Amino acid sequence: MKIQKAVIPAAGLGTRFLPATKTIPKEMLPIVDKPILLYIVEEIVAAGITDIVLIQGRNKTVIEDFFDKSFELEYTLKDKREDLFRQIQDIREKVNLISIRQKEALGLGHAVLCAQPAIGDQPFAVLLGDEIMFRRDTWRPHGIGQLIEVAQKNSQSAVAVMEVAPSEVSKYGIVAVEETGRNLWKVTDVVEKPALNQAPSRLALPGRYVFDSKIFTYLKETKPGKNGEIQLTDAMAQLAKDPDKGMTATVLDTVRFDAGDKLGYLQANVELGMRHPEIGTAFREYLIKKLGDKP
Numbered sequence: 649m650k651i652q653k654a655v656i657p658a659a660g661l662g663t664r665f666l667p668a669t670k671t672i673p674k675e676m677l678p679i680v681d682k683p684i685l686l687y688i689v690e691e692i693v694a695a696g697i698t699d700i701v702l703i704q705g706r707n708k709t710v711i712e713d714f715f716d717k718s719f720e721l722e723y724t725l726k727d728k729r730e731d732l733f734r735q736i737q738d739i740r741e742k743v744n745l746i747s748i749r750q751k752e753a754l755g756l757g758h759a760v761l762c763a764q765p766a767i768g769d770q771p772f773a774v775l776l777g778d779e780i781m782f783r784r785d786t787w788r789p790h791g792i793g794q795l796i797e798v799a800q801k802n803s804q805s806a807v808a809v810m811e812v813a814p815s816e817v818s819k820y821g822i823v824a825v826e827e828t829g830r831n832l833w834k835v836t837d838v839v840e841k842p843a844l845n846q847a848p849s850r851l852a853l854p855g856r857y858v859f860d861s862k863i864f865t866y867l868k869e870t871k872p873g874k875n876g877e878i879q880l881t882d883a884m885a886q887l888a889k890d891p892d893k894g895m896t897a898t899v900l901d902t903v904r905f906d907a908g909d910k911l912g913y914l915q916a917n918v919e920l921g922m923r924h925p926e927i928g929t930a931f932r933e934y935l936i937k938k939l940g941d942k943p
């Protein structure tokens with residue numbers, strides 16, 4: 649099972665971040681000095697994948713421009729700021745971006761289905777465009793690589809899960825599972841944002857998936873579900889129940905932020921700001937002083 653392509657659905661309206669997201673996609677909001685999307689791209693590159701299929705809605709040119717050559721900027725930086733020049737050049741050289749437009753915002757399931765022409769019948773990874781994950785030790789983007797290893801070992805689709813508090817259950821896709829090993833579960837069902845009393849577990853989906861291409865067959869059959877949207881989780885439930893396919897769940901060893909949420913976004917900025925090579929020390933000192941002050 650070789651995974652050569654990763655899909656990033658980035659076509660959401662970003663309503664949780666209005667008015668900032670009126671003209672800028674939420675994936676381009678910065679965490680310290682990098683857009684959220686770049687952390688996700690780095691996570692993909694760390695897993696050895698360079699072909700990235702981006703599903704976009706409005707404001708698409710901003711993202712495409714980010715991964716394209718900026719002649720004026722590179723020309724200006726080349727002799728004066730070699731370090732910044734390298735960084736900018738690196739971004740576009742690292743990845744091969746395939747951009748697909750989702751013409752109507754019909755839901756996450758529909759966005760993933762839009763990737764089919766670029767994926768064909770190969771297994772592929774999906775990373776949601778507003779969830780960012782890091783290794784606990786190095787704080788480098790990390791997650792999908794670990795999930796790909798699980799998918800390869802079990803020769804089937806795999807999905808990341810995380811245990812959430814009861815009050816959080818209705819915000820996520822939730823899996824029903826049977827334990828099969830250490831940090832390994834067989835997925836028996838998937839439910840989108842259930843009420844707590846109807847949730848089959850407290851294991852939620854944090855937005856990292858490895859799918860067999862049969863997910864496309866099920867996505868095509870999926871009718872609008874929760875909130876009138878074509879839900880990825882509905883097709884996942886079919887794939888998990890398919891006797892020839894199946895799905896494994898695992899908890900990734902990562903620190904994860906929902907950067908599409910105001911609180912998660914600020915937490916990510918604080919954590920990465922404290923570890924930033926240029927401003928980390930000064931920022932830590934500021935926080936210590938600030939928190940020591942009376943409110």
Ligand code: G1P
Pocket residue numbers: 756776779819820821822840841852853854855880881
């Ligand atoms: C989406 C998915 C949900 C998943 C969540 C993770 O929901 O539909 O299954 O748990 O992302 O962030 P959204 O947050 O887009 O409403």
